[in-house]
Amino acid sequence: MLLRGFACNASAMQQAPPPTFGSHAISLFLDFDGTLVDLAEHPEAVIVGDALRALLTELAGRLGGRVALVSGRSIDQIDRLVGPVAHSLAVVGSHGGEVRAAGAIVLRPERPPMLGNAERAFNQAFLDREGVIIEVKSLGVAIHYRQNPSFAAEANALAERFGAESGLMVQKGKMMVELRSAGHDKGSGIAALMQSPPFAGHIPVFLGDDVTDEPGFELCAALGGAGILVGPDRETAAQYRLTSVADVHHWLRGL
Incomplete structure (x- = not known):
């Protein structure tokens, strides 16, 4: 069913x-990295403060439980970083591959076996390469080169080559x-939650910063x-824009 009210020309x-x-x-629906928390040099170095945890708890109460975190990280990673508050929210993890309703x-x-091969190939290719981090997730494995952007071309070429050979999906981000694993994205994760209470029958609003948020x-x-x-303006399917994580927190408090 199409929900009317806020559709507009992007x-x-x-x-x-x-x-x-x-x-x-x-x-x-709230993306995590770059939306609720500022990006960090290392994926595990992001900071989730008590004020953010309190804000998420307040939002869940104010919206009758209709708040979900939607991340490329696994749900296990979100739980570890956000803490017990995450279990009081719905969470979509692994780019839509994992879905958990609040308290469920x-x-x-199943994790594709080829991801183990990809992890070994990535670790071998970037062994002792300063500034490159290999992140292993439930349904993916990522190469982060934020600390050394000179490895961008090499990292992307390796992922493209391995993806073509393995049938795994190549997901690019910041x-x-x-x-x-293929067959899902953040859009499919949001759609799954929108089919059931408490989300069903309400207008979906999603905040995100990356190209991975476009679906x-x-x-x-x-x-x-x-x-x-x-973040900065770019071509996007989003209708609105906030400039920073701090602006996101301010806007959320004003709902």
Whole structure:
């Protein structure tokens, strides 16, 4: 069912700040890295402060439980970084490959065996290469080169080559490239939550900063909702934009 109310032309509205949506009307979906927390040099170095945990708890109460974290990280990683608060929220992890309703079990497919081969190949290729981090996830393995962007071409070429040989999906993001299981994305994860209470019947609003968030923006627009890009302006399916993580926190407090 198409939900009416906030759909608009993305190309015309991408520069506009988002309105203050009524908390009774929306289901809220929040990317993690670059949206709720600032990006860090190492994936495990992000900071989740008590103020953010309190804000997420308050939002869940104010929206009747219609708050979900939507991340490329695994749900296990989100739980470790966010703490017990994560279990009171719905969580979509691994680019839509994992879905957990609040207080429920994690639904995820089997880990493709080829990811183990990819992990070994990535570690071997970048052994002793300063500034490159290999991150192993439930349904993916990523090469982070934020600390040494000179390895970008090599990392992307390796992922593309291995992806073509293995059938794994190549997922590019900010200063990283990942091989992951195919058949899902952040849009499919949001769609799964939107089919059931408490999310069903409300207008979906998704905040994200990366190209990996575009399927989520597109899904929300298709359901009559809205995407909110975080960070510098770029071509996007999001209708609105906030400039920084600090602005996201301020906007969320005003819902």
